[in-house]
Structures are given as structure tokens and as C-alpha cells.
Amino acid sequence: MNQLRTLKSPFSVNYEVTPVCDLFCNFCFVGDTFDFSHPSINHVKNILNKIAEAEIFEVHLFGGEFFIYPHWQEVLRYAHNLGLFLSFVSNGTCITKDVVTVMKKYGIREGAISIHGPRHIHDQITKVPGTYDKALNALEACLDGGLNITVLSTFTHDNKKHLHALVEDLSQRGLTRSSLIYAVSRLTPYGRAGLNWEQNRLSIEDYLNLFPLLENLSKDFGVRTALADAFPLCLVPEKYHYLIQGCWQGTGFGHICFNGDVKGCTVASGIYGNLLEQSLQEIWQGSGLEKFRSLKWLPKSCQNCDSFCGGGCAATRPTQLPYAPDEFLSNGGHHEN
Amino acid sequence: MGAIMKINQRFKTREDLDSHFAYFELEGPLEMSEVAVFITNLLQNHQTRKNLVSIVQEKFPQTNATSEVDEVINTYTELEILEH
Numbered sequence A: 001m002n003q004l005r006t007l008k009s010p011f012s013v014n015y016e017v018t019p020v021c022d023l024f025c026n027f028c029f030v031g032d033t034f035d036f037s038h039p040s041i042n043h044v045k046n047i048l049n050k051i052a053e054a055e056i057f058e059v060h061l062f063g064g065e066f067f068i069y070p071h072w073q074e075v076l077r078y079a080h081n082l083g084l085f086l087s088f089v090s091n092g093t094c095i096t097k098d099v100v101t102v103m104k105k106y107g108i109r110e111g112a113i114s115i116h117g118p119r120h121i122h123d124q125i126t127k128v129p130g131t132y133d134k135a136l137n138a139l140e141a142c143l144d145g146g147l148n149i150t151v152l153s154t155f156t157h158d159n160k161k162h163l164h165a166l167v168e169d170l171s172q173r174g175l176t177r178s179s180l181i182y183a184v185s186r187l188t189p190y191g192r193a194g195l196n197w198e199q200n201r202l203s204i205e206d207y208l209n210l211f212p213l214l215e216n217l218s219k220d221f222g223v224r225t226a227l228a229d230a231f232p233l234c235l236v237p238e239k240y241h242y243l244i245q246g247c248w249q250g251t252g253f254g255h256i257c258f259n260g261d262v263k264g265c266t267v268a269s270g271i272y273g274n275l276l277e278q279s280l281q282e283i284w285q286g287s288g289l290e291k292f293r294s295l296k297w298l299p300k301s302c303q304n305c306d307s308f309c310g311g312g313c314a315a316t317r318p319t320q321l322p323y324a325p326d327e328f329l330s331n332g333g334h335h336e337n
Numbered sequence B: 001m002g003a004i005m006k007i008n009q010r011f012k013t014r015e016d017l018d019s020h021f022a023y024f025e026l027e028g029p030l031e032m033s034e035v036a037v038f039i040t041n042l043l044q045n046h047q048t049r050k051n052l053v054s055i056v057q058e059k060f061p062q063t064n065a066t067s068e069v070d071e072v073i074n075t076y077t078e079l080e081i082l083e084h
Helices: A041-053 A072-081 A097-105 A119-126 A131-144 A163-172 A204-221 A238-243 A280-284 A287-294 B034-042 B049-059 B065-078
Strands: A012-016 A058-062 A085-090 A110-114 A148-154 A180-185 A224-227 A253-256 A261-263 B004-007 B011-015 B020-024 B028-032
Touching: A012 A041, A041 A072, A041 A280, A058 A072, A072 A085, A072 A097, A097 A131, A110 A131, A119 A131, A119 A163, A131 A148, A131 A163, A148 A163, A163 A180, A163 A204, A180 A204, A204 A224, A204 A238, A224 A238, A261 A280, A280 A287, B011 B034, B020 B034, B028 B034, B034 B049, B034 B065, B049 B065
Parallel strands: A012 A058, A012 A253, A058 A085, A085 A110, A110 A148, A148 A180, A180 A224
Antiparallel strands: A253 A261, B011 B020, B020 B028
């Protein structure tokens, strides 16, 4: 029977330094709460100390939007001095050449910038005009500065027919360089996307059309492409498996919320403890995540699969639980095609 | 005097519940033995193979130091994370 391995703590985490964001993406997993405020720098340093004490290797600085945090430079300096490897996930609205210079000073070599489609689609999704051009300027500054960047699009009905146009625009601007990866994330039923999930969710056919698109984007524009999340491999033609990055939530990867809550996954709702109340190692080895790693919540066919792929994404099915089988797997153990 | 080598990127190591890991900034995690972690940490600075074997032999007299060092060097050569 398959099960996931228990480590003493994750290798890497997304750390939501601030919940505040300057965009209003119509699928954001955070939901419709807009009255967040920035945590104090001492609170952030306290959490970084806990992360370092747990011997986590790498921290992806996350939000909200990390670069609108008023003390973001101090966060970089402090985390770098703790010996943490740093990267970032950003919407790019605040990244300039000067910001890239600071990032490099503190050891950042790579990051991700969310761009959800060509200009009219991206600005429609973020609900803030001008953010596409800011994101592309940020991307150019990062690439010019020698950073490796992943451009991330969350896959939605709004953009599913426009992803080629986005990468074509990146190419025309000279941004499809060897240091760029173009990746697509799965839509999840949390926050705003979950409000009308049956209407918002994508079909298995949408995803099966995405894989050849990703392959063609790579051929057409010479850029590496990927699905940034997990997907049940048994539902995808084998020739596209290389495109699926997978997920190691609950084992090598975790998420730290701005208030110190520890989750296995950035998107999913399950909270396993708070690292300001108990050590991250205790939380990571605790019963909540042990239950997740037992995989008994997966269909029997996954639990016993000889070619176990992880079962897809545990954050794609609407549930009140911390995790659930991939939206395209049936609970009975038979795949839905 | 043999070829001098070192690991070409930042890395950190840790002892885990039942194993050891090295985490390379660009390559990610690699599971390894206690001896391999020791060798890996030595490769933070320039080393020769001969020097590595000598240090490992002294620290872990029960192991086949030559074999352990060669295995680490081969692995990192394949991963292209050794600079000479």
C-alpha cells in the first residue's frame, strides 16, 4: 500500500509574509476578504526564526503580495542571514531593476511571477488596469538581472483560449529566454473561484487540451513549459507526463500563513497547527499530517497503484476537509474519464 | 596532486528522522548517508580526491573511504554540480 514519507520538517515552504495584496484576481483562493493588514516586522522575524529552527532549507516569499510589504528588504536581509535559501512568488507590480538588485544581494536566484493571460485578459482577471504591463516590466527586470523566472498562469475559462497569445507576446518582447519557464497552475475551489465552482471549474477535456498546448508553446517559442501542479497521471497520455511537475505537499513542502498557521498546501484549507504555539517539527510529525500521508483518503486504486503518482492534486475537489481526492478521481476508486 | 574540485552552488545539509539530506540551491534535495553528507560538506571548499579519501578514512575508519568518495564524486559529476 502506498504512503507518503514522513520528514522531520518540510524542505521548503511558501511563507505568506503578508496577506495584503494590491490585486483582486477573480479566482484568488484567499476569498473576498480585503481588510487585511500587514504583520509587524518583529512578528515576521519571529516566524522566520521558527522556520530556521526547523531546519527548512528554502523559503518562497509569498503573499498577498510580498513586495508591497513595507519592510520587505528587512525580511530579505534577516532571512538571508538566517541561512535560508530564498525565492519569491509575486504579481510583479512592484518589481523594478532596483528591487532585483536588492534580491540578488540577498541571494535570490529564482522566483515566479503570475501573469494570467495577454494584456486584456490579465487586467480583466486582476481587476486593476495596467498590471499586465507592470508584470512584464518586472519579468524583464528579473531576466535582465540574471534571475530564473517561472511565469505562472492560473488556468480558467477566461484565459484557456488565450495562453498562446500570452507566450507569443512574451516572445515578441524577447522574454522567452533560457532562464524562463512558462507554467500553468490548476484552478481550485477555494476563495473566489469556489463561490460558483460548478460554473468555474474546468473539465478534464480542458486539461487534456492544455497538455498539447504546453508542448506546442515549447516548440513554437523555445520556452520550457509545465503544469505547475499535480495531476493523476493515469488520466493523461504518457507522452505528456514529463510536463507535470507534481506536488510534495505534506512531505517536503508546506505553507506558513502570515499568522503562523501551518498548512500542507498553500491553497487548501487544512491547518495542522501554529508554529508560534508549537514547533514546526512537532506539527509536521503530528497526527494530522500523518493521516494525510497515510493516503487512506485516496481511492483504493491509487492506494494500491504500482505506478503511484501521488494521486493528483488534493486541493481541487470542494470539501470541508483539509484535503480530498483529485476532482477527476472518483471516491470509489475508478477514474472519471 | 590530483584535480581540485568543489561544489558549484550553495547547499545545506541536515540529519532527518532516518536519513540525511543535502539540499542544493538549484538542484533541490538529495538523500544520502552520513558519510556522504560529511564528504559533501568538505566539498564546500576546494578538495582533491586524495585529500577527501584521507579525511574520510580518519573520520570513518570502518568504511571504504575510497569507494564512498568516488561515489559522491560520480554522483555530483553526473549532476554537473562539481567545479574543477
